[in-house]
Amino acid sequence: MDSPEKVTGARREAPPHLYLGTPFCRGVCAFCNFYKTDLRTYRRYFGEEGRFADAVRRELDLWMPELPARLSTVYIGGGSPLELPDGSLLTLLRDLHRRFDLREAEITVEANPSWPADRAALESGLINRLSIGVQTFSPAGLSLLHRDKIPDPDFLNRVGALVENVSMDLLYDIPGMGESVVRDDLERALAYGPKHLSWYGLEITSENYRRRLPAPDPAAWEKQRGILEAGLGAAGFHRYELSNWAREGWESRHNRAYWECKPYLGIGPAAWGQAVDGEGHPFRYLNTRHPGFWRDAVEGGKWPREETERLGTRELANEFVFLSLRTTEGLDLGEYERRFGEAFEVKFAPALGRLNPCFIKENGHFRLSERGALYYNTVCADLMIVEEPA
Ligand code: SF4
Structure with a gap:
């Protein structure tokens, strides 16, 4: 692995796909394998209004003058961006629209399945795709997932009028949840009319958490996946990736770029990115996960890197x-x-x-x-x- 100095010192070529990491959640879910922290931590490090947006601006400035004028996709997530206090997301969105030409861009924001704190951002017209983390509609399933984000039918029924391109994320193969839960989740998700569905088998990496769950059924994964394949196909969705289904023309452009190995810019705490340095070498990087250290680095005009790896053949x-x-x-x-x-x-x-x-x-x-x-x-x-x- 090359040293960060060696790689980050080179001139870069910035790609037209931007991932903005906001790893701050309103309550942390037991099953989640991503780096995340809570909103108290956000307030601790970005307590003054506008400080997070300013730090993002400074990180983007580090990429100047290689930043493209136009972005193809923007994805804001890795937490609950619509729950950030003080209108932080709206400020970020306005900044991005000022800095880049986003007229043709797919702009996705991750959301909880209920009315968010930053309703102004949701209604701003500055977002055109919403990725809603539902996981399951089953109260017993949500309790097993230690997830307090209860799907709100009023929000799910009305959000399509605000953001046309709605995607939902769900899970199957939750230990103790049988086929009837998957069938019920399928029926309820389809009833809200999403354009896109990401449906992943639950992967548990924490031994502590696994011990607190019912024993898994080794046959469940294949059977439940079969129910989804059949049900989603019958409802007019096509699978375009192992765990992603869409109505024709509503595939995620951002995720497609990732699966096609296109480089993408990662900004914000704990964001991954991939780009090409001035000598033409591709490299992958992980931004500093600790929000305070990330803030200090960008406010000091330094690359906020935790890992940088030059990619060989x-x-x-x-x-x-x-x-x-x-x-x-x-x-x-x-x-x-x-x-x-x-x-x-x-x-x-x-x-x-x-x-x-x-x-x-x-x-x-x-x-x-x-x-x-x-x-x-x-x-x-x-x-x-x-x-x-x-
Ligand atoms: S699933 Fe979403 S809301 Fe829950 S901890 Fe992970 S990132 Fe946060």
């Missing part, structure tokens, strides 16, 4: 494989050869022989079969390059 090829296999188009064989100088089918011939039932080869692409989609992690593990090419 091995990292880029691995990323290309595991991200493109998430999409329903699959891995573009010509593109793989163009980027990495060798044919995918030759390089991975033994693994592809073993994994034969997991793939469909079609139109110059390798995509996962239904079976392959069930074993995505195992398939990818078999296709990772672990040694640097000689």
Whole structure:
């Protein structure tokens, strides 16, 4: 791994996709694997009105003069941005609209499933996509998730009139929650008319939390996923990524850019980003997670970096494989050869022989079969390059 000084000292090329991290939540949920903290912490470090927006402005200034004039997508999340106090989100949105040409941009903000504190930001017309974290409509499920954000039917019925492009995030395979909960969640989510649905199997990484949950049913994941595939297909949604379904034309442009390995600018505490330095080397970085240290760095005119890694052929090829296999188009064989100088089918011939039932080869692409989609992690593990090419 290169030192941050070596990489961040180089001139950069900023991409037209912006992720703005706001890892401050109104109550922290037990199942969540992202870095996050609460609104008290926000007040501790950004107590004076406008201080957070000013810090974001300063971080963007560090990228000058390479910032593009126009952004394709903006994604604000990693917490509850609409719950930030003192109209902070509205200030941020106004700043971004002043600084960039966002007329054609997809501008997504994450939201809880109820009327937010910053209703003015929601009604400002400065957002055109809302990603609402529902997780489940089941009170028992929410209690297992230790999640106090109860879906509010009034909000969910009326929010589509304010922001046309509404997406909902839900979970399946919650231990102790059977198929009837998934069917009920499906029916209720569809009744609110979202354009897009992200539906992930619950992944538990904390042993402490796992111990407090009912025993998992090893067959639940596959059965519940089958219910979703059938139900969402019948309702006119198509799956375009392992866990994402949309009505035609309403796929997430921001997430697509990520799955297509396009670079994106990460701003704010705990934000990941990927860009290209002045010597043409791609690099990935993680911004300082601690909000106070992030603030101090940007207010002092320094890059707020916790990790910076220059990406070589091995990292880029691995990323290309595991991200493109998430999409329903699959891995573009010509593109793989163009980027990495060798044919995918030759390089991975033994693994592809073993994994034969997991793939469909079609139109110059390798995509996962239904079976392959069930074993995505195992398939990818078999296709990772672990040694640097000689
Ligand atoms: S799920 Fe959302 S609201 Fe809950 S802790 Fe994670 S980021 Fe915060």
